[in-house]
Amino acid sequence: MATLGDGGDMENQRTVVLPHASPEDLCHLILSEGVGTVICNGIEEEYYQYLTWKKIAVMDFVMGPWARALEQHQRGELQPGAILFESQERTPNV
Amino acid sequence: MSSPFDIRIEGLFSSSIELARLLDEIPLGVLLLDRHSKILMMNPAMEALTGYRLEETLGLPCCDVLRSNFCPMTCPAQEELKGGKPICLEGDIINRDRHKISIRLTSAPIKDASGRILGFIETLEDLRLLQQLDKDLGTAFGFGPLLGRSPKMEEIFKILPAIARTDSSVLITGETGTGKDVLAEAIHQASDRARHPFIKVNCGALPETLLESELFGHKKGAFTGAVADKPGRLRLAHNGTLYLTEIGDLPLPLQVKLLTFLDDKVVFPLGSTKGFQADVRIIAATHRDLERMVLEGRFREDLLFRLKVVQLHLPPLRERDGDLSLIMDHFLALFSSRFGKKVSGFSDEVRQKLLSYSYPGNVRELRNVVEYSVNICQEEQIKPKHLPTYLFELGSERLEKDTSSQRIQPAVLSAPHEKTAGTNWTSIERQLIIDALIKAKGRKSKAAEILGWGRSTLWRKMKQHGLEA
Known part of the structure; x- marks a missing residue:
């Protein structure tokens, strides 16, 4: 979970571990923490609709290292469906 | 590395064959991965399950594309690297439509002659059909999720298994809420195509240009905004069933294109001259009177004849003698269990009230009424105070059941509707x-x-x- 300042600079960053995998708990955490944007890969339609209805931006189907996704988001360039792996990272090892 | 489409298998047959072609006809989703679980190849069944095309996923980590619930805990491939044995797991994936799909994944290592693991082969089986069959085991009256023991429904149930086994186009007609979507899916699930995709397209939901691209797909650059190739729904439904709901809303130019497809079975994506031979069964549904639309010049007669090779008419609930009680009890049991309530029945007064109502919204309306009542009810029995208030507020005409043996004509029904305009279930x-x-x-x-x-x-x-x- 990252907190960005007005200029997009990262002010704070922390890792939250939930006791068990639960989309309801995760949605509750997102709401209670006042999260503005969720960057993720897969999200079920029900929770996607719920979060967007709650005016939370959801960037889903994003694939790649989280730091790269955050950088792009800070620059305002991140789009849903972005694949952030470099071409050499996608070269199969056969 | 060469393109996965160029890889050929030599020595197995008298001439070499393409690996992609070999995997194409397998009804299970198949993935080939390298040692680091990066995607090397996937077949069309896997494309239909995940919603991604092979070209988009080449070299991506398998977990990013499958998005399975077991990926973060137990990566099958990494477990195999430790043990070297095949692994079978049940879980779910989230596809590109954000739908959760229950699957069974079997993963096995691919080894060279010295036993060194080179990569993995994974197969994904869609478990939705099996789960549905398990649920249906307890259903004594009906076909798939459809319930009924009225003579009209029994007639339909009798012919459905035979219809399901053929590849003929089916046209389902019936008023809103009679279960056209459910019937279409039940036919697919009972057919030999059940292990292949069931793709639904609402012809009334999209503007003409988008619908064309959605159905037939497009090539990159075919129009502004077409930044990548897109397989149409017809292509995705290959070997399966394409369900066209609200077919009466299909624009005329697309009716011609659909007609051409039904004749030739070849899909031409927008901007492409190369066709794809798609083996797709078409099921269409509408609440409109297509014959009348033909007379008015709003629907092509030749398309209608091709679609209604088999025509099934779902009767409205008011014509299904004896089914009301059965369906009421079914929904009561369903929602009590789903909401964790201990509601075990309806009071006599409620039962009488529900049995005497005419249900213009048919089974969907009955379902909504029971769902609402079970939600509201904090007791063991549903009482009049738990029913939606509109059932009591409407004029007695609507609550009086038509006891005559004659079929209620739409003109007869329209009178109370006009009186109660704006007081339907949705507005209440x-x-x-x-x-x-x-x-x-x-x-x-x-x-x-x-x-x-x-x-x-x-x-x-x-x-x-x-x-x-």
Whole structure:
């Protein structure tokens, strides 16, 4: 979970571990923490609709290292469906 | 590395064959991965399951594309690297439509002659059909999820297994809420195509240009905004069934294109001259009178004849003698179990009230009434106070059951409808939500409590009714 300042600079960053995998708990955490944007890969339609209805931006189907996704988001360039792996990272090892 | 489409297998047959072609016809989703679980190859069944095309996923980590619930805990491939044995797991994936799909994954290592692991082969089996069959085992009267023991429904149930086994086009007609979508899916699930995709397209939901691209797909650059190739729904439904709902809303130019497809079975994506031979069964449904539309010049006669090779008419609930009680009890058991309630039955007064209502919204309306009542009810029996108020507010004409043996003509039904314009189930439910929100001074958790719903049910219904936060 990252907190960005007005200029997009990262002010704070922390890792939250939930006791068990639960989309309801995760949605509750997102709401209670006042999260503005969720960057993720897969999200079920029900929770996607719920979060967007709650005016939370959801960037889903994003694939790649989280730091790269955050950088792009800070620059305002991140789009849903972005694949952030470099071409050499996608070269199969056969 | 060469393109996966160029890889050929030599020595197996008298001439070499393409690996991709070999995997194409396998009804299970198949993935080939390297040692680091990066995707090397996937077959069309896997493309249909995940919603991604092979070209988009080459070299991506398998877990990013499958998005399975077991990926973060137990990566099958990494487990095999430790043990070297095949692994079979059941779980779910989230596809590109954000749908959760129950699957069984079998993963096996691919080894060279010295036993060194080179990569992995994974197969994904869609378990939705099996789960549905398990649920249906307890259903004594019906076909798939459809219930009924009235003579009209029994006639349909009798011919359905035979219809399901053929590849003929089916046209399903019936009033709104009679179960056209459910019937279409039941036919698919009972057919030999059940292990292949069932793709639904609502012909009334998209503008003409988007619908064309959605159905037939497009090539990169075919029009502004076409930044990548897109397989159409017809292509995705290959070997399976394409269900065209609201076919009466299909624009005329697309009717011609669909007609051409039904004749040739070849899909030409927008901007492409190369066709794809698609083996797709078409099921169409509409609540409109297509014959009349043909006379008015709004629907092509030749398309109608191709679609109604088999025509099934689902009767409205008011014509299904004896089914009401069965369906009421079925929904009561379903929602009691789903909401964790101990509601075991209806009071005599409620049963009488529900049996005497005419249900213009058919089974869907009955389902909504029972769902609402079970939500509201905090007792063991549903009493009149738990029923939606509109059942009591409407004129007695609507509550009086038509006891005549004659079929109720739409003209007869239209009179009470006109009187009660604006007081249908949807508008009453909307009003109930507004009333509860006013009572709760805008606090949604309190409003949900007043209505006897969960918070998520309330937000879903608020969204459905366009009541923004």
